[in-house]
Each structure stands twice: as C-alpha cells, then as structure tokens.
Amino acid sequence: MISMVTEGSVNMIGYGLAAIGPGIGIGLIFAAYISGVARQPEAQSRLQSIAILGFALAEALAIIGIALAFVL
Numbered sequence: 001m002i003s004m005v006t007e008g009s010v011n012m013i014g015y016g017l018a019a020i021g022p023g024i025g026i027g028l029i030f031a032a033y034i035s036g037v038a039r040q041p042e043a044q045s046r047l048q049s050i051a052i053l054g055f056a057l058a059e060a061l062a063i064i065g066i067a068l069a070f071v072l
Contacts (some may be wrong), residue, residue: 012055015069032071 033051037044 011069011072015065018065019062022058022065025058025061028056029058 002007033047036047
C-alpha cells in the first residue's frame with residue numbers, strides 16, 4: 001500500500017511533468033508574437049492582444065493542473 005507521503009510526492013512529480021506542456025506552449029506563443037512583430041511592426045497592437053489571450057489560456061492549464069495535483 002502506498003503511504004500518503006509517497007502519493008503526494010508522486011502527484012507533484014506528475015504535475016512537474018504536466019507543466020512542461022504549457023511551458024512549451026507559452027514559449028511558442030511568444031516566439032510567434034516576436035516573429036510577427038519583427039515582420040510587421042504596425043501589427044503589434046493586434047498581435048499583442050492575441051498573444052496575451054493565448055498566454056492566459058495556456059497558463060490556465062497549468063493552474064488547473066496544480067489544483068488537481070493538490071486535490072488528488
């Protein structure tokens with residue numbers, strides 16, 4: 001039988017691995033934003049709002065993941 005300490009540690013390791021996905025996603029979002037602004041500087045305001053929305057959605061996945069790691 002798995003003790004509570006071991007189970008909690010496994011949950012946090014699982015969350016650490018699951019956080020890689022949103023981290024990569026956020027990196028790709030801002031890489032595309034920087035690339036787009038470099039190509040067309042006049043589109044910065046439009047691209048910035050889209051990038052912030054994408055960041056918020058990707059970060060929400062990480063927040064849900066840590067909530068589930070603590071609950072389970």
